[in-house]
Amino acid sequence: MSPRLILKNLLAHPLRSILTLGSVALAVFLVCMLQAVVTALSSATSAASSQRLWVQSAVSLFVDLPLSYESKIAGVAGVETVCKFQWFGGEYRDGGSFFAQFGVDADTFGPAYPELDVVDGSYDAFAGRRDGCLVGQALADQYGWKVGQTVPIIGRIFPRVDGSAWDFVIQGIYRAKTTAVDERTLYFHFDYLREAIEQGAVRMEPGVGVYLVDLRDGAEPTAVMSAIDALFENGPQRVQTTTEAEFARQFVTMLGSVPVLLRSIGGAVLFAIFFAILNTMLMAARERTRDLGVLKALGFTDRWVFVGLTVESLLLCVLGGAIGIAVAFVLSLGVAKAIASFVPGFEIAGESVALGMGLSIALGLVAGCVPAWNASRLKPVAALRAED
Amino acid sequence: MAFVPIRYNWRSLFVRRSSTALTVVSIGATVAVLAAVLALQQGFATLLTERGRExxxxxxxxxxxxxxxxxxxxxxxxxxxxxxxxxxxxxxxxxxxxxxxxxxxxxxxxxxxxxxxxxxxxxxxxxxxxxxxxxxxxxxxxxxxxxxxxxxxxxxxxxxxxxxxxxxxxxxxxxxxxxxxxxxxxxxxxxxxxxxxxxxxxxxxxxxxxxxxxxxxxxTAADLQERLAADKRLSVKAVDERSYLSGQTEALSGVFLGLGIFLTLVMGLGAVFTGINAMYSSIAARTREVGILLSTGFRPFAIFVSFLLEAGFLGLLGGIVGVLMVLPLDGVQTGTTNFATFSEFAFSFRITGVVIGGAVAVAVALGVFGGALPAWRAARMEVTTALRRH
Incomplete structure (x- = not known):
């Protein structure tokens, strides 16, 4: 069948073609979105640095390590610097919006994170001011924050005795060069927190959530990891040192069945749409039995008929898929903002596009083949006799 | 006014059984996805409502x-x-x-x-x-x-x-x-x-x-809170267990509900599209029958109702198939991390009456939505043109 005939066939039933196109577009759109969520959820592991190790309590992520561990870890061969990390878990604006806050050591944090790019203000200004903080671009955009502005945060883990908020002054806004760092975090000075505790403004014991270790160039990570673990084997608190990839993976496996669930939903969507399209294609071919008989009587070979019908279905599905991907791409820009606090780094990336396109081609081929096969085996005489 | 006997639709569906089966399966699969997410939300919500004492x-x-x-x-x-x-x-x-x-x-x-x-x-x-x-x-x-x-x-x-x-x-x-x-x-x-x-x-x-x-x-917990707030020795607060627990599950429950609504909208639209296609083809193939019905005295409205019923019935079958597909999920354990507590939270899929009712209702609605336009077109056919088609 000539390309023109294929086109005419598609246009003969404009409503049907549009609706089929629409359902393929919807399916591909949905699969792209779900895939993007799964990718975003596991993206942190892929961009992890091999230069950084994380030291946490061997028992629980929620148990602090003693402050005294810092100098001991720094003494291990292969360790360049050590940076204290403390999860703050505070609330901004009555908890209506959540983002992470960490207390860090300014002198070692920046050098350990070359991915961090301060685009407004400066890192030095942050390092030089006790109550200063660094915020991600995404956070600054969301709340309209500017450098120099004060961000009040109510401590939930570290409530101030007088019930007041912690005031952090923005000294820099950063962008991330890789997904290993997300742009929705506020970093402040660990020492600011420690001083407040020591002055009695907070009734808590000072401790460190995790230690970030930046490796010396050429250091063997596994050797350093076991050396640090061995250091505290006999307490007072045992530690578990992991690579950054492993540390990030820990958070991904916590999601449990969620990625599997999203993938199954995607699979079911395709299954449903596949039957719907197959149905449409079968019906379309059946209605055209007589036309096909005419074609065959005119001398078109069985193979021509088979290829023609398959291409027709393929065309419809690929076009639908392209629309679906385009819609997903446009909508994802808005969606990414809406779900940023649950799923940071949500975007329709190459992986999702490839998946969507691959699936629409497969869909078109399979859904086209069945009716095309039937049609190619038609006897011209029988086909001509058929009612429509 | 005489209505078209329902047996006509029933037999039509049977005569075109391969097409009927495909339509039913595609509606069924759509509904199955909705039912599965709903079952998840139900399993989660049951845990939420069963617990927590005031x-x-x-x-x-x-x-x-x-x-x-x-x-x-x-x-x-x-x-x-x-x-x-x-x-x-x-x-x-x-x-x-x-x-x-x-x-x-x-x-x-x-x-x-x-x-x-x-x-x-x-x-x-x-x-x-x-x-x-x-x-x-x-x-x-x-x-x-x-x-x-x-x-x-x-x-x-x-x-x-x-x-x-x-x-x-x-x-x-x-x-x-x-x-x-x-x-x-x-x-x-x-x-x-x-x-x-x-x-x-x-x-x-x-x-x-x-x-x-x-x-x-x-x-009440509020009375306790009032006294504790005044007690200078302590820095504590009291809430009743129910509000404490619902505060911990709100976020995750919202995620499931959001996912469910999003999927319902997108997949429902897809199902309506395919439903319209199926009914159009099915009615187009029966143009002559419509002509005969019109010429034997059935009113256009009766024909509209008849095809709408047929579409609704297709949806109903799809709904039943969809529910049957997800039935094995009932009681299946799953789990994730509750972000409010950052710890493991296990729960199971629950196929409740809400899930079954919701799924079947959505399926019938999808069928009816998909059938409305084709049925309307069938009802407005001219007797002579319809009969002339071979």
Whole structure:
């Protein structure tokens, strides 16, 4: 069948073609979105640095390590610097919006994170001011924050005795060069927190959530990891040192069945749409039995008929898929903002596009083949006799 | 006015059975996805509504939104239990109150990976507070006070390593023996429970996390809160258990509901598209029959109703198929991390009446929506043109 005939066939039933196109577009759109969520959820592991190790309590992520561990870890061969990390878990604006806050050591944090790019203000200004903080671009955009502005945060883990908020002054806004760092975090000075505790403004014991270790160039990570673990084997608190990839993976496996669930939903969507399209294609071919008989009587070979019908279905599905991907791409820009606090780094990336396109081609081929096969085996005489 | 006999539609569906089957399967699969997400949300929501008593007060440190963020010293906990007139007392005059420690500990899952499993150290008072709600399953028993024994919520017994009955679970360095699996309302079933003192010692925790207590008749958590707020010795706050728990599950529940609505809208639209296609083809192939119906005196409206019914019936069949597809999911265990507590939360798919009713209703609606336009077109056919078609 000539390309023109294929086109005419598609246009003969404009409503049907549009609706089929629409359902393929919807399916591909949905699969792209779900895939993007799964990718975003596991993206942190892929961009992890091999230069950084994380030291946490061997028992629980929620148990602090003693402050005294810092100098001991720094003494291990292969360790360049050590940076204290403390999860703050505070609330901004009555908890209506959540983002992470960490207390860090300014002198070692920046050098350990070359991915961090301060685009407004400066890192030095942050390092030089006790109550200063660094915020991600995404956070600054969301709340309209500017450098120099004060961000009040109510401590939930570290409530101030007088019930007041912690005031952090923005000294820099950063962008991330890789997904290993997300742009929705506020970093402040660990020492600011420690001083407040020591002055009695907070009734808590000072401790460190995790230690970030930046490796010396050429250091063997596994050797350093076991050396640090061995250091505290006999307490007072045992530690578990992991690579950054492993540390990030820990958070991904916590999601449990969620990625599997999203993938199954995607699979079911395709299954449903596949039957719907197959149905449409079968019906379309059946209605055209007589036309096909005419074609065959005119001398078109069985193979021509088979290829023609398959291409027709393929065309419809690929076009639908392209629309679906385009819609997903446009909508994802808005969606990414809406779900940023649950799923940071949500975007329709190459992986999702490839998946969507691959699936629409497969869909078109399979859904086209069945009716095309039937049609190619038609006897011209029988086909001509058929009612429509 | 005479309506077209329903048998006509029934037979039409049967005559075109391969097309009918494909339409039913595609509507069914759409509905199955919706039903599955709904079943998940139901499983989650049931846990939410079954639990949480308004007559139980939960006391946390001021500012803490969850147990994991809270800490109460031994003295404060003692003081709260012994000197709170708001708490009810049992027959022996002991307050129905208890201090508990809570820490999510990193444990290995049976299918690989690690997760944070809540370990709750409880005083015997907890069993007096939650006495009727908690049941240790056949074959096991409760832990003996002061011993290195634990009981495990049945939902995580198979999900987490070393949590089966008779297993030895190492917490930090101390081995604990699992002596029972328990059932309880809500999130407790995703936890490991042991003697408060033993758990605190094993995990090297200096403080309790919360105090719970049964409120006397006529006293509310707000009354308790009012007195505690005025007490300068303490920096704590009290809420009732129901609001405490719903605060912890709101976020995750919202995610499921959002996902469900999003999928319903997108997939529903897709199903309407395919429904319209199927009905159009089906009616187009029957143009002559429509002509005959019109010429034998059926009103266009009767024909419209007839085809609409047929579409609705297709939807109904699809709905039944969809529900049958998800039925095996009923009771299947799943779990994820609740971001409010950052710890493991296991629950199961629940195919409830809401799920079945919702799925079938959506399926019928999809059929009717998809059939409306084609049915309308069929009803408006000219008798002569319709009959002329071969």
């Amino acid at each position: 007559d139980v007060a939960v006391i946390l440190r001021t500012g803490a939104g969850a147990e994991s963020e809270s800490g109460l010293s031994r003295e404060d906990s003692e003081l709260l239990i012994k000197e709170s007139p708001e708490f009810a007392v049992d027959a022996e005059g002991r307050p129905l109150a208890s201090a508990e420690s809570y820490l999510a500990v990193r444990l290995r899952k049976t299918d690989g990976g690690e997760t944070n499993v809540p370990i709750r150290g409880v005083q015997q008072g907890t069993f007096r507070v939650h006495g009727d709600d908690l049941r240790v399953r056949e074959g096991g028993r409760n832990f003996a006070p002061g011993s290195d024994e634990v009981i495990v919520g049945w939902r995580i017994a198979e999900r987490i390593r070393n949590c089966g009955l008779g297993d030895t679970l190492r917490l930090n360095l101390t081995p604990f023996k699992v002596v029972g699996l328990f059932e309880a309302p809500g999130a407790f079933e995703s936890e490991v429970w042991g003697d408060a003192e033993r758990i605190l010692a094993a995990l090297e925790r200096p403080v309790y996390s919360r105090v719970i207590g049964v409120l006397r008749d006529g006293v």
